[in-house]
Amino acid sequence: MSYKNFPMVPRVIFGRGSFNQLSDILAPKRLSINAPFIFLVDDVFKADTWLTSRIPLSYEDKILYISANEEPKTEQVDDLVEEIILNTKERPSGIIGIGGGTLLDLAKAVAIMLTNEGEAKDYQGWDLVKNPAVYHVGIPTISGTGAEVSRTTVLTGPSKKLGINSDFTPFDQVVLDSELTKNVPTDQWFYTGMDCYIHCIESLNGTYLNAFSQSYGDIALTLCKEVFLSDELSKTEIQEKLMMASWHGGMSIAYSQVGVAHAMSYGLSYLLGTKHGIGNCIVFDHLEEFYPEGVKLFKEMKIKHNISLPKGICADLSDDQLDTMIDIALDLVPLWENALGKNWQKKITRKKLKELYQKM
Template sequence: MSYKNFPMVPRVIFGRGGFNQLSEILAPKRLSMNAPFIYIIDDVFKNNSWLTSRIPLAYSDKIIFVSTKEEPKTSQVDDLVEDIILTTKELPSGIIGIGGGSALDLAKAVSIMLTNEGEAKDYQGWDLVKHAAIYHVGIPTISGTGAEVSRTTVLIGPEKKLGINSDFTPFDQVILDSELTKDIPTDQWFFTGMDCYIHCIESLTGTYLNAFSQTYGNMALELCKEVFLENSLTDIESQEKLMMASWHGGMSIAYSQVGVAHAMSYPLAYLLGIKHGVGNCIVFDHLEEFYPEGVKLFKAMKKKHQIVLPKGLCANLRDEEIDKMISIALNLVPLWENALGKNWKSIITPKKLKELYLKM
């Protein structure tokens, strides 16, 4: 039997204030004065000097602020790559992504596309990337997506929402500094944290489950319960635990897969522009049939933090729009297989999916 030989993030710093070590981390990686470091940063930090003033710019290094109001698109990656190629004398020394899952995914995708020909949409799928990415660093400022540790970069393309899943996608260096997560609004903190929680439920109840995934998944799930259900945590303790839950949740799906919620939320992002964490929550809220215990606990967390989910999203969609969503969802075969087994098509039919979407 042949086992998948997955890459890990080779270097990681964990601890409050770890961001301040960025300069010493990058210095040995600089290829030349004309090979800049490019910082891809969530534009929510545009006027945040507390963070931006600590970025160690030198020579022709530059910051590119990116909007993360919508899910990252393949066209956005192509535009960033073109901009970098046209404005730098040499290939960059590295790409540093700072922000939530969208900014981190953009940084991973850009680092890949700087060394691979064609357009980003050509690489949506599994193991399509031919050449190693340039050096890239991930610095999450919100916890939950697992983007800092995963081998995928999830993008909306012209035809689908699907990741660039490859051995060249994971970051070469990650800095986990929970202090960077201190000013997140409650609803965003909840939705992104639930992405991690739902990762765990889908991984731990899936048919792909193994001891590797189970070990990381159980750890992440327990941390999520502590963060979202206990009153005894301090803010700092909660921030650090959720950051580690995100890391372990991302690791838990490295050797397994996500499931029904992710398969159904991808089309919500593609067609309606619903942010990933919000979409997962909207879908998961209706999945008692597949994850009875997980959904029960999710509803308790939702109630505790007074979260109100959007309703009626699909009520006024045309039939062809619903059909498009169903088509995108059904194409995510590994997710359904993990959730429901080899005979998943006998359980999940287009009719069944349509009924579920119309509840949302």
């Protein structure tokens, strides 16, 4: 039997205000005055001088503001790489992603594509990347996706939604400053936090489960329950605990896998452009059959935070469109195998998936 030898983020800094140390972190990594640091920043911060004024720019360093309203696309990665190459004298010293999962995934993908030929879509899959990425740093401003810790960058390509899963994908450095999450709107905070919660449920109930993933999953699940069900925590404690839940949830799936909700939400995302967090919630709401306890608790959290999910998003879809979503979902073999075991094809049929999608 061969065991996974997976990479972890080598350097992590945690603590409120740790963002202020970014200059000290980056300085030794600068290759030359002509090799800039490129900051990919969620454009919601464009007018937020509290954050942007603290980004340490010098020499040719640049901030590129990017909308996170849509899921990241392979084409978007290619455009960013081209823009960076055309406007820098030398290969960048590093790529720094500041934002939620979309920005972190884009930062990882751009760092990879600056050193690998071809287009981003060519690398969707497992272990297709040949060359190490340029130095890259992840700074989450919302918690839950686990993108700050994972070895994948999930992208929607021309024919599929699939990550660039490789040993070169993880960040070289992560800055976990929970203060950066203080202004996240409640619904977005909930949807992204539920991404973490669903990571835990899928990992802990999967056939790939082992002591490594269970230890991280248990911690993440406990933290999620505290954050979303307790009335005892201060705002600061909620921000700090959810940031750590996200980290542990990401670590849990690093050595196992996600399951039914993620597979089906990839279908929604590919066809309808549904954002990942809310897509997971829409799907998970209907998965009592697979995760009875997890869904029951999810519904309690939904009520407590007064969240109403969109309904009827698949109501007017044609059979062809439903088939496209089913194809995307079924293509994610490791997710189904984790959720339902080696004989998963006997347990999940196209008809079953179609019925589930039609409820959403």
